[in-house]
Amino acid sequence: MSKKYKIAILPGDGIGPEVMRQAYKIINVLKKKFFLNIQYKNYLVGYSAIKKYKTVMPKETLYGCEKSNAILFGSVGDPRYNFFNKNISLEKESLLFIRKKFNLFCNIRPAKLYSKLNYLSPLKNSISINGIDILCIRELIGGIYFGNSKFIYDKNKIKKKAFDTEIYSKKEIYRISRIAFKIANKRKKKLTSIDKSNVLKSSILWREVVNEVSKEFPNVKLNHLYVDNAVMQIIKNPSIFDVILCSNIFGDIISDECAAIIGSIGLLPSASINEKKFGLYEPSGGSAPDIKNLNIANPIAQILSLSMMLKYTMKLDNISKKIDNTVKEVLELGYITKDLSNDVNKEYVSTDEMGDIIAQTLIKNI
Numbered sequence: 001m002s003k004k005y006k007i008a009i010l011p012g013d014g015i016g017p018e019v020m021r022q023a024y025k026i027i028n029v030l031k032k033k034f035f036l037n038i039q040y041k042n043y044l045v046g047y048s049a050i051k052k053y054k055t056v057m058p059k060e061t062l063y064g065c066e067k068s069n070a071i072l073f074g075s076v077g078d079p080r081y082n083f084f085n086k087n088i089s090l091e092k093e094s095l096l097f098i099r100k101k102f103n104l105f106c107n108i109r110p111a112k113l114y115s116k117l118n119y120l121s122p123l124k125n126s127i128s129i130n131g132i133d134i135l136c137i138r139e140l141i142g143g144i145y146f147g148n149s150k151f152i153y154d155k156n157k158i159k160k161k162a163f164d165t166e167i168y169s170k171k172e173i174y175r176i177s178r179i180a181f182k183i184a185n186k187r188k189k190k191l192t193s194i195d196k197s198n199v200l201k202s203s204i205l206w207r208e209v210v211n212e213v214s215k216e217f218p219n220v221k222l223n224h225l226y227v228d229n230a231v232m233q234i235i236k237n238p239s240i241f242d243v244i245l246c247s248n249i250f251g252d253i254i255s256d257e258c259a260a261i262i263g264s265i266g267l268l269p270s271a272s273i274n275e276k277k278f279g280l281y282e283p284s285g286g287s288a289p290d291i292k293n294l295n296i297a298n299p300i301a302q303i304l305s306l307s308m309m310l311k312y313t314m315k316l317d318n319i320s321k322k323i324d325n326t327v328k329e330v331l332e333l334g335y336i337t338k339d340l341s342n343d344v345n346k347e348y349v350s351t352d353e354m355g356d357i358i359a360q361t362l363i364k365n366i
């Protein structure tokens with residue numbers, strides 16, 4: 001019998017459950033046709049967990065994640081949550097809690113525009129024609145997301161001030177930089193580190209540490225960009241970028257920009273891993289409650305996140321590549337979901353149909 005893998009599946013809120021249903025189709029192909037010994041169990045998280053457990057992060061869910069080799073995550077967030085507690089963000093209590101709890105410091109988001117699909121990009125053809133293949137590596141459990149923060153109230157208990165703290169230790173910067181250099185070394189040997197060291201002390205330290213680590217990787221060409229300049233260059237000339245290294249907040253913003261220029265956030269998967277390669281795999285986009293249950297959400301980011309799980313946690317690179325190539329093939333055949341087209345006359349497939357087409361094409365490609 002082949003190695004057994006246990007996956008905790010947390011579909012979450014909004015479009016999470018419907019895109020996750022498409023990932024199940026792929027998991028079933030992996031079990032039946034690739035003979036992978038995958039066991040999965042569903043757990044509630046986010047707004048969807050409140051009804052049963054009165055919390056967005058139930059103990060049962062946490063326990064389920066602890067017993068598993070990896071977590072396949074949908075998305076969390078629901079506008080109705082504000083009625084429950086105005087000051088604690090649902091995302092912080094669930095998704096960010098899991099990231100921190102499992103020490104998932106390294107977030108990897110690949111944004112790739114396939115050559116025949118450059119029409120999907122909102123960029124001018126003269127720019128997109130040069131191709132986009134950017135791997136965004138984001139520090140995920142430090143910085144302003146987890147630094148000291150507070151509301152300060154006046155004597156009438158009305159909010160008067162608020163602050164958040166961008167804080168990084170050298171150790172945190174070392175550990176994410178090393179991974180970024182290692183990955184860059186296996187690709188085009190080109191790494192761009194993003195900071196705002198003309199203003200922020202935390203960025204000065206960031207740049208110093210990245211420079212130090214670069215000495216261990218003489219083959220990798222390193223350059224630094226201020227974040228404001230970086231967002232411009234990524235739009236104007238994305239083909240010059242290969243691996244981008246960012247702090248938590250800059251990576252959050254830049255990875256969305258990378259998603260936009262390849263056509264849709266619905267295409268961008270994400271892997272968040274720790275030293276032991278335990279990982280949480282999730283689409284980079286949010287729960288998109290406005291299009292929930294309409295069967296129009298794009299399931300590709302969820303399916304590619306599953307593929308990243310095969311690559312990073314299970315070390316099944318070949319099967320992961322098969323899934324990625326299948327997605328590419330399906331898109332190149334012209335099947336697209338609504339988010340990928342602003343042409344009203346263009347025919348698009350539903351969430352469910354896209355899941356079926358990818359699953360069937362994967363079977364054909366075995």
Ligand code: IPM
Pocket residue numbers: 091092095096252284286
């Ligand atoms: C992401 C998301 C999250 C983040 C939210 C949902 C907290 O935007 O994964 O990029 O900011 O990290």
Ligand code: MN
Pocket residue numbers: 252253256284
């Ligand atoms: Mn984000």
